[in-house]
Amino acid sequence: MNWIYQPWPWYVAGPLIGITVPLLLLVGNKNLGISSSFRHMCAAVLPMRIPLFNYDWKKESWSLLFAAGVIIGGFLAGFVFANPDPIAIAQSTQDYFASFGIATSPGLMPTELFNWQTLFSAKGFLLMIVGGFLVGFGTRYARGCTSGHGILGLSALQWPSLVATASFFAGGILFSKYVLPYILSL
Protein backbone atom coordinates (compact mmCIF):
# COMPACT_ATOMS: atom_id res chain seq x y z
CA MET A 1 0.00 0.00 0.00
CA ASN A 2 3.06 2.23 -0.26
CA TRP A 3 1.97 3.63 -3.61
CA ILE A 4 -1.01 5.41 -2.10
CA TYR A 5 1.24 7.48 0.18
CA GLN A 6 3.95 8.14 -2.35
CA PRO A 7 3.68 10.79 -5.06
CA TRP A 8 2.84 9.41 -8.50
CA PRO A 9 5.29 9.85 -11.37
CA TRP A 10 4.24 11.93 -14.39
CA TYR A 11 3.72 8.85 -16.55
CA VAL A 12 1.02 7.65 -14.16
CA ALA A 13 -0.62 10.98 -13.31
CA GLY A 14 -0.59 12.37 -16.87
CA PRO A 15 -2.50 9.53 -18.60
CA LEU A 16 -5.01 9.38 -15.72
CA ILE A 17 -5.67 13.11 -16.12
CA GLY A 18 -6.15 12.52 -19.86
CA ILE A 19 -8.68 9.74 -19.13
CA THR A 20 -10.95 12.32 -17.47
CA VAL A 21 -11.72 13.76 -20.94
CA PRO A 22 -13.51 10.66 -22.36
CA LEU A 23 -14.88 9.76 -18.92
CA LEU A 24 -16.92 12.98 -18.71
CA LEU A 25 -18.03 12.71 -22.34
CA LEU A 26 -19.12 9.09 -22.04
CA VAL A 27 -20.86 9.48 -18.70
CA GLY A 28 -22.84 12.60 -19.51
CA ASN A 29 -21.58 14.39 -22.63
CA LYS A 30 -19.75 16.93 -20.48
CA ASN A 31 -16.63 18.87 -21.37
CA LEU A 32 -13.72 18.82 -18.95
CA GLY A 33 -13.29 22.29 -17.47
CA ILE A 34 -12.98 23.77 -14.03
CA SER A 35 -12.86 27.55 -14.31
CA SER A 36 -16.52 27.58 -15.43
CA SER A 37 -17.41 26.50 -11.88
CA PHE A 38 -16.28 29.98 -10.74
CA ARG A 39 -18.73 31.51 -13.20
CA HIS A 40 -21.58 29.29 -12.00
CA MET A 41 -20.92 30.28 -8.39
CA CYS A 42 -20.98 33.96 -9.34
CA ALA A 43 -24.24 33.34 -11.23
CA ALA A 44 -25.72 31.55 -8.21
CA VAL A 45 -24.66 34.04 -5.55
CA LEU A 46 -24.30 37.50 -7.07
CA PRO A 47 -25.54 37.69 -10.67
CA MET A 48 -26.82 41.30 -10.38
CA ARG A 49 -27.56 42.40 -13.93
CA ILE A 50 -24.28 41.25 -15.36
CA PRO A 51 -24.92 39.46 -18.68
CA LEU A 52 -22.14 36.92 -18.03
CA PHE A 53 -23.96 35.68 -14.92
CA ASN A 54 -27.57 35.71 -16.06
CA TYR A 55 -28.35 32.18 -17.18
CA ASP A 56 -29.78 29.06 -15.60
CA TRP A 57 -26.72 27.99 -13.58
CA LYS A 58 -28.67 25.08 -12.08
CA LYS A 59 -28.43 23.36 -15.46
CA GLU A 60 -24.65 23.41 -14.95
CA SER A 61 -24.73 22.13 -11.40
CA TRP A 62 -22.72 19.07 -12.47
CA SER A 63 -19.74 21.42 -12.73
CA LEU A 64 -20.12 22.44 -9.08
CA LEU A 65 -20.30 18.78 -8.02
CA PHE A 66 -17.20 18.08 -10.10
CA ALA A 67 -15.40 20.94 -8.31
CA ALA A 68 -16.56 19.64 -4.92
CA GLY A 69 -15.14 16.27 -5.94
CA VAL A 70 -11.76 17.88 -6.65
CA ILE A 71 -11.75 19.17 -3.05
CA ILE A 72 -12.46 15.64 -1.79
CA GLY A 73 -9.75 14.23 -4.08
CA GLY A 74 -7.30 16.78 -2.73
CA PHE A 75 -8.27 15.81 0.81
CA LEU A 76 -7.74 12.10 0.15
CA ALA A 77 -4.47 12.44 -1.76
CA GLY A 78 -2.99 15.40 0.12
CA PHE A 79 -4.23 14.84 3.67
CA VAL A 80 -5.45 11.28 4.36
CA PHE A 81 -2.83 9.61 2.15
CA ALA A 82 -0.34 12.47 2.23
CA ASN A 83 3.28 11.88 1.27
CA PRO A 84 5.21 11.90 4.58
CA ASP A 85 8.42 13.05 2.88
CA PRO A 86 9.38 16.50 1.59
CA ILE A 87 8.53 17.02 -2.07
CA ALA A 88 11.33 15.86 -4.37
CA ILE A 89 11.76 18.88 -6.60
CA ALA A 90 14.95 19.54 -8.55
CA GLN A 91 18.00 20.43 -6.45
CA SER A 92 18.45 23.67 -8.41
CA THR A 93 14.87 24.72 -7.57
CA GLN A 94 15.43 23.82 -3.92
CA ASP A 95 18.59 25.93 -3.85
CA TYR A 96 16.73 28.82 -5.46
CA PHE A 97 13.97 28.67 -2.84
CA ALA A 98 16.53 28.32 -0.05
CA SER A 99 18.01 31.66 -1.11
CA PHE A 100 14.65 33.19 -0.12
CA GLY A 101 14.44 31.17 3.10
CA ILE A 102 11.83 28.78 1.72
CA ALA A 103 12.37 25.13 2.66
CA THR A 104 10.77 21.97 1.28
CA SER A 105 9.04 20.51 4.29
CA PRO A 106 6.50 17.68 3.89
CA GLY A 107 3.42 19.01 2.12
CA LEU A 108 2.75 20.40 -1.31
CA MET A 109 2.79 24.08 -0.36
CA PRO A 110 5.49 26.16 1.34
CA THR A 111 4.02 26.83 4.76
CA GLU A 112 6.35 29.85 5.11
CA LEU A 113 4.31 31.60 2.42
CA PHE A 114 0.83 30.14 2.58
CA ASN A 115 -0.40 30.75 6.12
CA TRP A 116 -2.83 33.12 7.81
CA GLN A 117 -0.10 35.43 9.13
CA THR A 118 1.50 36.13 5.74
CA LEU A 119 -1.97 36.69 4.28
CA PHE A 120 -1.97 40.04 6.06
CA SER A 121 1.46 41.02 4.73
CA ALA A 122 2.26 42.44 1.30
CA LYS A 123 3.79 39.11 0.26
CA GLY A 124 0.78 37.01 1.21
CA PHE A 125 -1.63 39.57 -0.23
CA LEU A 126 0.13 39.37 -3.59
CA LEU A 127 0.52 35.59 -3.62
CA MET A 128 -3.00 34.64 -2.56
CA ILE A 129 -5.35 37.57 -3.16
CA VAL A 130 -3.84 39.20 -6.24
CA GLY A 131 -2.80 35.77 -7.56
CA GLY A 132 -6.24 34.25 -7.06
CA PHE A 133 -7.90 37.31 -8.58
CA LEU A 134 -5.75 37.01 -11.72
CA VAL A 135 -6.55 33.29 -11.99
CA GLY A 136 -10.28 34.01 -11.84
CA PHE A 137 -10.21 37.09 -14.08
CA GLY A 138 -7.79 35.65 -16.64
CA THR A 139 -9.42 32.23 -17.04
CA ARG A 140 -12.85 33.78 -17.59
CA TYR A 141 -11.43 36.25 -20.09
CA ALA A 142 -9.73 33.34 -21.87
CA ARG A 143 -12.91 31.21 -21.47
CA GLY A 144 -10.96 28.30 -20.12
CA CYS A 145 -8.03 27.21 -18.03
CA THR A 146 -5.39 24.51 -18.00
CA SER A 147 -8.15 21.87 -18.03
CA GLY A 148 -10.52 23.34 -20.61
CA HIS A 149 -7.87 24.64 -23.01
CA GLY A 150 -4.68 22.86 -21.93
CA ILE A 151 -6.09 19.33 -21.69
CA LEU A 152 -9.48 19.23 -23.43
CA GLY A 153 -8.90 21.87 -26.12
CA LEU A 154 -5.51 20.48 -27.10
CA SER A 155 -6.91 16.92 -27.12
CA ALA A 156 -9.60 18.13 -29.53
CA LEU A 157 -6.86 19.71 -31.69
CA GLN A 158 -8.33 23.19 -31.31
CA TRP A 159 -5.62 25.64 -32.36
CA PRO A 160 -6.98 28.51 -30.21
CA SER A 161 -6.40 26.29 -27.19
CA LEU A 162 -2.77 25.98 -28.22
CA VAL A 163 -2.55 29.77 -28.32
CA ALA A 164 -4.14 29.84 -24.85
CA THR A 165 -1.79 27.22 -23.41
CA ALA A 166 1.27 28.95 -24.89
CA SER A 167 0.03 32.20 -23.34
CA PHE A 168 -0.52 30.60 -19.90
CA PHE A 169 3.07 29.43 -19.99
CA ALA A 170 4.43 32.69 -21.40
CA GLY A 171 2.72 34.61 -18.59
CA GLY A 172 3.92 32.20 -15.92
CA ILE A 173 7.49 31.92 -17.18
CA LEU A 174 7.94 35.70 -17.52
CA PHE A 175 6.32 36.38 -14.17
CA SER A 176 8.27 33.79 -12.22
CA LYS A 177 11.53 34.97 -13.77
CA TYR A 178 11.15 38.74 -13.58
CA VAL A 179 8.57 39.54 -10.91
CA LEU A 180 8.32 36.72 -8.40
CA PRO A 181 11.88 37.17 -7.01
CA TYR A 182 10.93 40.69 -5.88
CA ILE A 183 7.77 39.42 -4.20
CA LEU A 184 9.62 36.61 -2.41
CA SER A 185 12.15 39.16 -1.15
CA LEU A 186 9.47 41.31 0.50
Next chain:
Amino acid sequence: MKNIKYLLIGTFFGLVLTKGEAISWYRIQEMFRFESFHMFGIFMTAVPVGALSLWIIRKFKIKSSDGSDIEMPRKPYHHGIIIGSLLFGFGWALTGACPGPIYAQLGSGVLVTVVTLLAALAGTWTYGLVQKYLPD
Protein backbone atom coordinates in the same frame (compact mmCIF):
# COMPACT_ATOMS: atom_id res chain seq x y z
CA MET B 1 -28.80 12.34 -7.27
CA LYS B 2 -28.07 11.42 -10.87
CA ASN B 3 -25.31 13.99 -10.78
CA ILE B 4 -23.42 12.17 -8.04
CA LYS B 5 -21.26 10.58 -10.76
CA TYR B 6 -19.69 13.99 -11.38
CA LEU B 7 -18.72 14.21 -7.74
CA LEU B 8 -16.96 10.85 -8.15
CA ILE B 9 -15.18 11.82 -11.37
CA GLY B 10 -14.18 15.11 -9.72
CA THR B 11 -12.77 13.15 -6.79
CA PHE B 12 -10.76 11.02 -9.19
CA PHE B 13 -9.50 14.14 -11.00
CA GLY B 14 -8.54 15.87 -7.74
CA LEU B 15 -6.84 12.76 -6.43
CA VAL B 16 -4.72 12.37 -9.55
CA LEU B 17 -3.83 16.09 -9.70
CA THR B 18 -2.72 15.94 -6.07
CA LYS B 19 -0.84 12.63 -6.22
CA GLY B 20 0.83 13.90 -9.38
CA GLU B 21 1.84 17.03 -7.38
CA ALA B 22 0.36 19.26 -10.10
CA ILE B 23 -1.23 21.31 -7.32
CA SER B 24 2.11 22.05 -5.69
CA TRP B 25 3.43 25.61 -5.68
CA TYR B 26 6.94 24.09 -5.68
CA ARG B 27 6.25 22.03 -8.81
CA ILE B 28 4.74 25.00 -10.65
CA GLN B 29 7.81 27.16 -9.96
CA GLU B 30 10.08 24.28 -10.97
CA MET B 31 8.12 23.98 -14.22
CA PHE B 32 8.31 27.70 -15.04
CA ARG B 33 12.06 27.55 -14.35
CA PHE B 34 12.45 24.51 -16.67
CA GLU B 35 14.29 22.64 -13.94
CA SER B 36 12.39 19.35 -14.14
CA PHE B 37 10.51 17.33 -16.72
CA HIS B 38 7.78 16.32 -14.24
CA MET B 39 5.01 18.82 -15.10
CA PHE B 40 5.80 18.78 -18.81
CA GLY B 41 5.61 14.99 -18.70
CA ILE B 42 2.12 15.25 -17.22
CA PHE B 43 0.94 17.51 -20.07
CA MET B 44 2.72 15.47 -22.72
CA THR B 45 0.98 12.27 -21.61
CA ALA B 46 -2.43 13.70 -20.64
CA VAL B 47 -3.03 15.37 -24.01
CA PRO B 48 -2.23 12.35 -26.24
CA VAL B 49 -4.42 10.13 -24.04
CA GLY B 50 -7.25 12.68 -24.35
CA ALA B 51 -6.68 13.06 -28.09
CA LEU B 52 -6.58 9.31 -28.69
CA SER B 53 -9.83 8.86 -26.71
CA LEU B 54 -11.55 11.56 -28.75
CA TRP B 55 -10.32 9.95 -31.96
CA ILE B 56 -11.71 6.57 -30.87
CA ILE B 57 -15.06 8.15 -29.88
CA ARG B 58 -15.31 9.83 -33.27
CA LYS B 59 -14.07 6.88 -35.30
CA PHE B 60 -16.52 4.38 -33.78
CA LYS B 61 -19.29 6.95 -33.27
CA ILE B 62 -19.50 6.00 -29.61
CA LYS B 63 -22.47 7.60 -27.89
CA SER B 64 -22.83 9.06 -24.43
CA SER B 65 -24.47 6.95 -21.69
CA ASP B 66 -27.83 8.64 -22.31
CA GLY B 67 -27.66 7.69 -26.00
CA SER B 68 -26.87 11.19 -27.24
CA ASP B 69 -24.19 11.87 -29.83
CA ILE B 70 -20.93 13.10 -28.37
CA GLU B 71 -20.13 16.55 -29.66
CA MET B 72 -16.49 17.33 -30.23
CA PRO B 73 -15.38 20.29 -28.11
CA ARG B 74 -14.82 23.49 -30.05
CA LYS B 75 -12.77 26.42 -28.77
CA PRO B 76 -13.15 29.39 -31.12
CA TYR B 77 -10.54 32.12 -31.13
CA HIS B 78 -11.09 35.49 -29.51
CA HIS B 79 -8.52 38.03 -28.30
CA GLY B 80 -9.17 37.17 -24.67
CA ILE B 81 -7.44 33.87 -25.36
CA ILE B 82 -4.16 35.77 -25.42
CA ILE B 83 -4.82 38.61 -22.96
CA GLY B 84 -6.76 36.55 -20.43
CA SER B 85 -4.33 33.65 -20.64
CA LEU B 86 -1.34 35.89 -19.95
CA LEU B 87 -3.10 37.34 -16.89
CA PHE B 88 -3.96 33.83 -15.74
CA GLY B 89 -0.31 32.83 -16.23
CA PHE B 90 0.75 35.58 -13.80
CA GLY B 91 -1.79 34.30 -11.28
CA TRP B 92 -0.64 30.72 -11.81
CA ALA B 93 2.94 31.72 -10.95
CA LEU B 94 1.76 33.54 -7.82
CA THR B 95 -0.64 30.98 -6.39
CA GLY B 96 0.96 27.83 -7.79
CA ALA B 97 -2.54 26.85 -8.81
CA CYS B 98 -4.73 26.79 -11.84
CA PRO B 99 -8.47 26.53 -11.12
CA GLY B 100 -8.58 22.76 -10.49
CA PRO B 101 -5.64 22.81 -8.09
CA ILE B 102 -7.16 25.76 -6.18
CA TYR B 103 -9.86 23.34 -5.02
CA ALA B 104 -7.36 20.55 -4.44
CA GLN B 105 -4.98 22.78 -2.42
CA LEU B 106 -7.89 23.61 -0.16
CA GLY B 107 -8.85 19.95 0.16
CA SER B 108 -5.28 18.94 0.94
CA GLY B 109 -5.57 20.89 4.19
CA VAL B 110 -3.87 24.22 3.36
CA LEU B 111 -6.96 26.00 4.60
CA VAL B 112 -5.68 29.50 3.89
CA THR B 113 -6.06 28.75 0.16
CA VAL B 114 -9.79 29.32 0.67
CA VAL B 115 -8.68 32.94 0.25
CA THR B 116 -7.21 32.09 -3.16
CA LEU B 117 -10.55 30.55 -4.11
CA LEU B 118 -12.54 33.57 -2.93
CA ALA B 119 -10.14 35.88 -4.76
CA ALA B 120 -10.60 33.80 -7.93
CA LEU B 121 -14.37 34.18 -7.57
CA ALA B 122 -13.91 37.93 -7.13
CA GLY B 123 -11.73 37.97 -10.26
CA THR B 124 -14.33 36.07 -12.28
CA TRP B 125 -17.08 38.37 -11.05
CA THR B 126 -15.04 41.48 -11.83
CA TYR B 127 -14.41 40.20 -15.35
CA GLY B 128 -18.16 39.90 -15.79
CA LEU B 129 -18.58 43.46 -14.58
CA VAL B 130 -15.99 45.00 -16.93
CA GLN B 131 -16.39 42.62 -19.87
CA LYS B 132 -18.20 45.20 -22.00
CA TYR B 133 -15.29 47.64 -21.75
CA LEU B 134 -12.63 45.11 -22.80
CA PRO B 135 -11.71 43.88 -26.27
CA ASP B 136 -13.31 40.49 -26.82
